[in-house]
Amino acid sequence: MNSLKKALAVLFIAFLMFACLPALALDLPTDTEPPAEEMPYWYPENVDEWVFTPASPDAPRVVDDAGILSDAEEAMIAARIAEVSEKNAADIVIFTDVSTHGLERSVYAADFYDFNGYGVGPEHDGFCLFICMDPQSRGGWCCVTGSRPRSLYTETNANDIDDVLYSYLGSGRYAEGFYDWVGNIGTLLDKGYPFAPEWFPSINEPFVRTHDTEAPRVIDDGQVFTAEQVAALEAKAAEIAKKYGADIVIHTTSTSYGLSRQGYTDSFFNYRGYGFGESYEGAQLTLFTGSRSVNMYSSQGLKDKLNDRNTELLLDAAADPAEEGDMYKAADRWLTYLDKTLKTGRVPRTPIVWAIRSAFAGIISLIGSSVSASSAKRSMQTVRTAYTASDHLVRDRLMVGGGSDTYTHTTETRVYSPIVHEREGGSGGSGGSSYSGGYSGSSGTSHSGSGRDF
Amino acid sequence: MPKRELSEQKCPACGAPLRFDPESGRSVCDWCGTSYEIPDAAAEPEGAAEGEAPDIHSEELCCYNCRSCGAEIVTDSVSASVKCPYCGNNIVFTEKVSGGLRPDGIIPFRIDKKSLPAAVQDFYKDKKLLPRRFFSESNIEDLAGVYVPFWLYDCTYQGKAYYKGFKDRSAREGDYIVTIRDHYDIERDVSMDFKDIPVDGSGRLDDALMDSLEPFDLNGIKPFNMSYLSGFLAERFDRDSEEVRRRAEERMMNSALSIVDANSGAGYSGISSAGNDLQASPITARYVLLPVYTFNVGYKGVKYTFAMNGQTGKVVGDIPTDTGRSLLRRWGTFAAVFAVIMLLVSFLSC
Numbered sequence: 001m002n003s004l005k006k007a008l009a010v011l012f013i014a015f016l017m018f019a020c021l022p023a024l025a026l027d028l029p030t031d032t033e034p035p036a037e038e039m040p041y042w043y044p045e046n047v048d049e050w051v052f053t054p055a056s057p058d059a060p061r062v063v064d065d066a067g068i069l070s071d072a073e074e075a076m077i078a079a080r081i082a083e084v085s086e087k088n089a090a091d092i093v094i095f096t097d098v099s100t101h102g103l104e105r106s107v108y109a110a111d112f113y114d115f116n117g118y119g120v121g122p123e124h125d126g127f128c129l130f131i132c133m134d135p136q137s138r139g140g141w142c143c144v145t146g147s148r149p150r151s152l153y154t155e156t157n158a159n160d161i162d163d164v165l166y167s168y169l170g171s172g173r174y175a176e177g178f179y180d181w182v183g184n185i186g187t188l189l190d191k192g193y194p195f196a197p198e199w200f201p202s203i204n205e206p207f208v209r210t211h212d213t214e215a216p217r218v219i220d221d222g223q224v225f226t227a228e229q230v231a232a233l234e235a236k237a238a239e240i241a242k243k244y245g246a247d248i249v250i251h252t253t254s255t256s257y258g259l260s261r262q263g264y265t266d267s268f269f270n271y272r273g274y275g276f277g278e279s280y281e282g283a284q285l286t287l288f289t290g291s292r293s294v295n296m297y298s299s300q301g302l303k304d305k306l307n308d309r310n311t312e313l314l315l316d317a318a319a320d321p322a323e324e325g326d327m328y329k330a331a332d333r334w335l336t337y338l339d340k341t342l343k344t345g346r347v348p349r350t351p352i353v354w355a356i357r358s359a360f361a362g363i364i365s366l367i368g369s370s371v372s373a374s375s376a377k378r379s380m381q382t383v384r385t386a387y388t389a390s391d392h393l394v395r396d397r398l399m400v401g402g403g404s405d406t407y408t409h410t411t412e413t414r415v416y417s418p419i420v421h422e423r424e425g426g427s428g429g430s431g432g433s434s435y436s437g438g439y440s441g442s443s444g445t446s447h448s449g450s451g452r453d454f
Numbered sequence: 455m456p457k458r459e460l461s462e463q464k465c466p467a468c469g470a471p472l473r474f475d476p477e478s479g480r481s482v483c484d485w486c487g488t489s490y491e492i493p494d495a496a497a498e499p500e501g502a503a504e505g506e507a508p509d510i511h512s513e514e515l516c517c518y519n520c521r522s523c524g525a526e527i528v529t530d531s532v533s534a535s536v537k538c539p540y541c542g543n544n545i546v547f548t549e550k551v552s553g554g555l556r557p558d559g560i561i562p563f564r565i566d567k568k569s570l571p572a573a574v575q576d577f578y579k580d581k582k583l584l585p586r587r588f589f590s591e592s593n594i595e596d597l598a599g600v601y602v603p604f605w606l607y608d609c610t611y612q613g614k615a616y617y618k619g620f621k622d623r624s625a626r627e628g629d630y631i632v633t634i635r636d637h638y639d640i641e642r643d644v645s646m647d648f649k650d651i652p653v654d655g656s657g658r659l660d661d662a663l664m665d666s667l668e669p670f671d672l673n674g675i676k677p678f679n680m681s682y683l684s685g686f687l688a689e690r691f692d693r694d695s696e697e698v699r700r701r702a703e704e705r706m707m708n709s710a711l712s713i714v715d716a717n718s719g720a721g722y723s724g725i726s727s728a729g730n731d732l733q734a735s736p737i738t739a740r741y742v743l744l745p746v747y748t749f750n751v752g753y754k755g756v757k758y759t760f761a762m763n764g765q766t767g768k769v770v771g772d773i774p775t776d777t778g779r780s781l782l783r784r785w786g787t788f789a790a791v792f793a794v795i796m797l798l799v800s801f802l803s804c
Contacts, residue, residue: 361795369788382770386665389705394647400717403641
């Protein structure tokens with residue numbers, strides 16, 4: 001009788017557990033489902049039954065639910081968005097709110113973009129910048145949709161764009177930041193780099209290389225040369241160009257526009273009509289006035305004289321005065337050395353190189369001569385007091401061993417030695433954004449994105 | 455000044471003086487050409503003062519009468535063998551090599567004095583800073599073949615040596631290199647024997663000069679026989695084994711410690727000495743005469759003292775350095791190395 005009671009009790013408890021489990025599971029929040037709190041007006045009532053409906057072209061692209069923009073600012077940004085979107089076949093949306101309603105910023109941004117039907121083309125190409133003005137968690141996220149925009153929005157580009165954007169947002173200049181951001185996204189979609197200069201060709205059209213014989217060969221965008229210096233450099237460059245049949249260009253700039261410095265130098269020569277003949281022979285020195293550094297381009301036909309080693313030496317020759325801020329001396333020396341290198345295949349050595357070499361050779365020679373002299377002197381000293389008796393040790397009776405080895409204690413030392421991961425490229429961004437190469441919103445659509453607090 | 459006993463080696467055939475010939479290792483008579491084997495077992499010489507305790511520090515002059523010419527010979531207290539300055543007879547003062555002063559062994563001369571100039575020229579050859587004229591103009595003076603008194607010490611070191619040791623292992627943890635060091639107290643049992651460490655017992659010869667003549671082939675030690683002294687000078691010791699023992703002990707201890715250090719750290723990343731209690735067993739010494747040529751070389755009015763191992767032919771001595779050659783060598787090497795490096799760097803940077 002007792003065992004029957006026990007069995008019934010067990011069955012009752014099991015029934016209760018099975019009956020209550022689904023109810024408990026419903027209360028658990030998940031990544032893809034909204035929490036129990038009230039969702040925003042645009043959020044679908046039933047996410048499972050939601051179907052993508054494209055937004056009309058007139059739907060607002062600036063949705064300022066946080067109220068940080070004036071009407072005029074909204075209109076100005078919307079106009080800029082319309083212009084950039086039309087040119088690049090991608091939607092651009094800016095959305096602000098004071099809460100994420102319990103969702104991650106990235107998911108909230110993706111949901112806003114997806115549930116409102118934004119996007120161009122079958123993959124809903126576009127960018128959605130979401131800014132959360134929650135005082136407890138102020139930050140932003142840029143959600144990128146579609147394979148083409150996502151391929152361009154690399155981690156490097158994302159960091160570079162965010163560096164600029166969040167410097168505006170951090171100082172409360174929201175409208176300026178959004179306006180500039182839209183422009184940078186436009187440049188990214190057009191040229192593949194967010195800060196590419198005007199002359200950089202579009203990635204959406206085939207590039208046709210041309211010869212521009214009338215273009216200046218000393219382009220002082222960094223504004224470091226006087227008119228006389230420009231004239232002197234131009235004359236010298238022209239003389240070398242004539243002598244060797246190669247276009248010689250000197251360019252100063254304060255920025256590499258987000259490209260790596262070498263990439264910028266190569267692009268400048270290749271995209272601006274420089275180079276002689278069918279194979280566009282020539283060489284260029286780029287002086288970066290901001291970082292006081294130098295880079296050099298040389299065409300394939302000059303590689304027998306301007307090989308890697310000689311290129312390095314030519315850059316070394318120009319780098320010293322450039323680092324001291326004397327850009328004219330750097331350019332002039334580069335031209336002088338380039339002339340001799342193209343003539344002989346050897347780069348002349350700078351006085352400092354000779355000095356370093358001589359000092360190095362002098363030190364080694366001094367050590368060598370001292371060793372030689374002391375060796376000769378030692379051979380003169382044949383009378384020495386004996387201090388050891390190793391020759392008189394009876395080897396087969398030597399015993400050193402046994403005894404004991406007693407462990408006493410352990411010490412631990414920690415030396416800070418960070419592993420350095422160098423970032424390729426020369427944009428010099430802070431790299432402070434968190435970046436995701438692929439994630440899903442509540443609708444299940446794939447996105448990339450980046451964001452940070454401010 | 456007391457008259458003392460002496461011994462002469464006479465040719466049994468003609469009565470002329472005998473001398474020891476280093477090349478043949480026999481006693482030879484230069485008069486009749488006869489040579490004689492020197493027996494290994496030699497009897498105690500006539501007039502030996504058995505049991506007598508000689509005063510080795512006595513500076514009293516000794517007077518002898520040459521048995522050949524009857525001349526009176528006066529010597530210092532340490533000379534044991536001389537040549538009569540009047541008749542050239544080889545004389546051995548028996549009282550200085552008998553009784554308590556009798557050597558336990560002797561290494562006879564093996565190098566003849568005739569080969570000395572060639573050995574000296576060889577010695578000069580690899581001395582790069584020797585003045586050129588020293589090589590050609592120097593003159594060997596005051597050449598003497600001397601049996602020098604040496605003490606040979608034997609000793610055993612036993613005990614324990616103590617060290618502090620550690621073993622390291624390192625690994626990376628994020629941005630840190632973490633090194634774990636286990637510390638140990640190490641104790642090693644040590645036992646080692648030293649045999650025949652030579653220390654000269656003559657206060658008249660420079661210690662460093664005598665040390666520099668090593669090594670002697672001590673397997674060549676023969677039982678003492680006065681016949682080996684004929685034709686050479688010989689000295690008895692004037693510093694007994696106790697007086698010079700400290701030098702032997704220092705040499706042994708230096709070697710013992712370096713040998714123990716070198717053999718105690720196997721398996722450790724590093725060790726450092728924490729002391730030892732090595733004890734030397736009672737040191738034993740034996741008295742031997744070793745063959746040495748001493749001579750001076752005069753150059754520009756200065757005398758340079760040399761010595762040659764009479765068994766192996768090794769020459770040692772102080773020699774002058776030519777300042778000009780020294781500077782030439784230093785700066786010549788400098789210029790040569792400098793030129794080679796500059797050429798090499800220029801070639802590599804092309």
